[in-house]
Amino acid sequence: MMELVPGNCAERYIAFKNTQGQNITVEDIQAEERRLGLDRPFLVRSFSWMGDVFFKGEFGDSCILRLNINHLLSDKVWISLGISLAALLFSYLVAIPIGIYSAVSRNPIANNSVRLISYLGLALPSFLFALVIMLTTTIFFGESMAGLFSKEYRDAAWSFAKFMDFMTRAWLPILILGWAATAFALQTVRALMLDEIDKLYVTAASARGIYGRKLLWRYPGRHSLGPVINSIGFDLNRIFSELPIVALIMTLTEMGALLFDALAYSNDQQLAGAILVILTATIVIINFFTDIILALMDPRVRQGLIG
Amino acid sequence: MTILSVQNLDVLFNTDDGIITAVDDVSFDMKEGEVLGLVGESGSGKSVTAKSLMQLNPANTIYGERSNILLKNGDRELDVLALKKARDMVVVRGGSISMIFQEPMASFAPAITIGNQMVEQLMIHTKMTKRQAVELSVEMLERVGINEPKKRFYQYSFELSGGMRQRAMIAMALSTKPKILIADEPTTALDVTIQAQVLELMKDLVKEFGMAILFITHDLGVIAQVADRVSVMYLGRIVESGPVRRVLHAPAHPYTKGLLNALPKLDALDEPLTPVPGDIPSPLERPNGCVFHTRCPKAIVDLCNTSVPGSSNVGQKHIASCFAIENVCETV
Numbered sequence: 001m002m003e004l005v006p007g008n009c010a011e012r013y014i015a016f017k018n019t020q021g022q023n024i025t026v027e028d029i030q031a032e033e034r035r036l037g038l039d040r041p042f043l044v045r046s047f048s049w050m051g052d053v054f055f056k057g058e059f060g061d062s063c064i065l066r067l068n069i070n071h072l073l074s075d076k077v078w079i080s081l082g083i084s085l086a087a088l089l090f091s092y093l094v095a096i097p098i099g100i101y102s103a104v105s106r107n108p109i110a111n112n113s114v115r116l117i118s119y120l121g122l123a124l125p126s127f128l129f130a131l132v133i134m135l136t137t138t139i140f141f142g143e144s145m146a147g148l149f150s151k152e153y154r155d156a157a158w159s160f161a162k163f164m165d166f167m168t169r170a171w172l173p174i175l176i177l178g179w180a181a182t183a184f185a186l187q188t189v190r191a192l193m194l195d196e197i198d199k200l201y202v203t204a205a206s207a208r209g210i211y212g213r214k215l216l217w218r219y220p221g222r223h224s225l226g227p228v229i230n231s232i233g234f235d236l237n238r239i240f241s242e243l244p245i246v247a248l249i250m251t252l253t254e255m256g257a258l259l260f261d262a263l264a265y266s267n268d269q270q271l272a273g274a275i276l277v278i279l280t281a282t283i284v285i286i287n288f289f290t291d292i293i294l295a296l297m298d299p300r301v302r303q304g305l306i307g
Numbered sequence: 308m309t310i311l312s313v314q315n316l317d318v319l320f321n322t323d324d325g326i327i328t329a330v331d332d333v334s335f336d337m338k339e340g341e342v343l344g345l346v347g348e349s350g351s352g353k354s355v356t357a358k359s360l361m362q363l364n365p366a367n368t369i370y371g372e373r374s375n376i377l378l379k380n381g382d383r384e385l386d387v388l389a390l391k392k393a394r395d396m397v398v399v400r401g402g403s404i405s406m407i408f409q410e411p412m413a414s415f416a417p418a419i420t421i422g423n424q425m426v427e428q429l430m431i432h433t434k435m436t437k438r439q440a441v442e443l444s445v446e447m448l449e450r451v452g453i454n455e456p457k458k459r460f461y462q463y464s465f466e467l468s469g470g471m472r473q474r475a476m477i478a479m480a481l482s483t484k485p486k487i488l489i490a491d492e493p494t495t496a497l498d499v500t501i502q503a504q505v506l507e508l509m510k511d512l513v514k515e516f517g518m519a520i521l522f523i524t525h526d527l528g529v530i531a532q533v534a535d536r537v538s539v540m541y542l543g544r545i546v547e548s549g550p551v552r553r554v555l556h557a558p559a560h561p562y563t564k565g566l567l568n569a570l571p572k573l574d575a576l577d578e579p580l581t582p583v584p585g586d587i588p589s590p591l592e593r594p595n596g597c598v599f600h601t602r603c604p605k606a607i608v609d610l611c612n613t614s615v616p617g618s619s620n621v622g623q624k625h626i627a628s629c630f631a632i633e634n635v636c637e638t639v
Contacts, residue, residue, distance in 0.1 A: 201415055201416045204406070204414035207401060208405070208427075299418055299465075300417060
């Protein structure tokens with residue numbers, strides 16, 4: 001896919017140099033192509049790159065920045081995955097209990113406000129939400145809350161103090177990214193719960209004297225979570241696709257912003273490819289784990305696996 | 308000895324379309340070691356009546372002010388309808404009264420083993436240790452005729468056959484030694500041979516445990532097999548009740564007669580079936596007077612559509628509520 005873009009890495013690098021006032025000849029481009037191995041056929045290059053990625057964890061050099069991608073990404077990968085997974089965790093920690101209780105609660109005010117908030121979460125794009133929050137924080141607190149680190153820690157090495165500083169700022173993107181997922185999961189849990197709670201086994205359980213929280217969590221609660229667990233991979237996918245835009249607005253120094261940059265501005269195939277591989281691999285791994293969780297929770301799934 | 312007394316039970320449902328009367332002035336007693344059959348079409352209020360004994364009806368249910376459900380609990384009487392909190396109902400639910408349902412598949416939680424559900428109930432209602440609860444559960448599974456009870460204990464409901472599931476359900480219901488077992492169409496979802504086995508098992512267990520069974524069904528054949536007494540319900544009212552042989556052989560109420568006539572007869576297979584004429588009225592358009600007058604072949608003009616008939620004694624503890632009964636006995 002990346003190869004469909006006109007021009008190759010060498011041409012773009014040279015063009016980049018050109019804009020900086022250097023005079024470039026055709027020979028320069030060819031020399032650069034040979035140096036980068038671009039004279040080899042497409043498939044050979046593609047497979048040797050993938051081989052490096054999978055067997056050595058080595059992504060090669062960035063096309064434009066001329067830096068080792070592993071080095072370039074290192075802590076940004078962990079920041080991005082951390083923020084995304086935290087957003088995911090946050091959304092489930094909020095959505096599951098509230099979803100379950102709102103299904104059984106007959107308090108109309110609580111019910112309607114939950115509904116309102118979750119519909120807003122579904123309808124409002126996260127970049128707009130990010131903009132609104134930045135605007136209000138700038139007006140009321142005089143600080144934009146943008147960025148992931150305070151000035152003094154921006155280029156410092158990782159330390160406990162830097163981590164704490166990171167946490168005081170990271171909750172905002174986590175909230176923004178998690179909100180839409182929360183809204184979605186909340187509606188799912190609520191609908192599933194309403195379905196489950198009318199089922200005979202719940203009546204049968206309460207006929208045996210089980211009541212209250214134990215009845216709610218052990219019977220309909222547990223049985224309504226299957227589809228929610230199934231959707232974890234899907235939710236993570238959505239968070240990943242919103243991450244670059246939110247990162248761009250909030251000037252977060254993480255991988256998503258880099259991906260946006262590599263795709264939209266510098267056309268840095270190597271870098272964009274590396275980031276996409278990391279994101280996709282994460283989704284595949286998460287899906288693998290959700291399948292295992294599902295099998296642990298539901299004996300019917302287990303039986304389907306064994307046959 | 309009377310262990311449960313239902314007095315003037317009214318059950319109303321508050322729905323979006325208005326208030327619906329599901330059960331109207333139902334009274335009956337249950338005695339130790341007795342099987343009471345409750346017969347009626349779907350929507351006649353038999354399940355609602357049964358669920359009222361444990362307050363299992365949905366949240367929009369209103370129980371009548373004059374209604375009482377008195378349950379003998381040790382040496383004192385407990386008014387089930389006066390219990391307001393789920394915590395207080397535990398003594399009734401699964402303690403004094405257990406219930407088994409029409410669909411054994413749907414009444415077990417699919418993702419919890421049968422054994423765990425049995426042990427959970429025992430831990431709530433008895434002071435057993437977990438080990439004792441496990442032992443008793445396996446013993447109960449064996450008692451109801453389940454082969455390899457130890458293995459079944461660790462299985463899930465979907466791994467068992469239909470008849471086996473209902474046996475397991477019975478084992479679970481009886482493990483806490485309840486005084487009353489409510490059986491809500493327990494054999495409807497089973498095929499005939501399994502049905503006979505389960506009915507036989509239930510009759511044995513009544514004798515062994517000395518409890519009472521409230522047996523709900525629409526199947527008069529099943530009632531003839533298991534019940535000692537029967538009450539026939541129509542639109543939330545008991546229209547006729549008495550010893551099962553008397554009611555089935557000499558029905559007094561036109562509705563009971565209609566039901567018996569509607570049964571296909573093996574010796575006259577070519578004759579057309581004779582259904583009870585008309586349909587059950589919508590619960591929102593409950594007839595005035597006798598609820599059956601809209602379908603009754605013997606309805607008396609200007610009487611049945613205006614006043615509710617009282618109970619007439621037709622002999623040998625056999626009671627029917629109808630204006631058109633001949634042979635009313637004045638003495639009991």
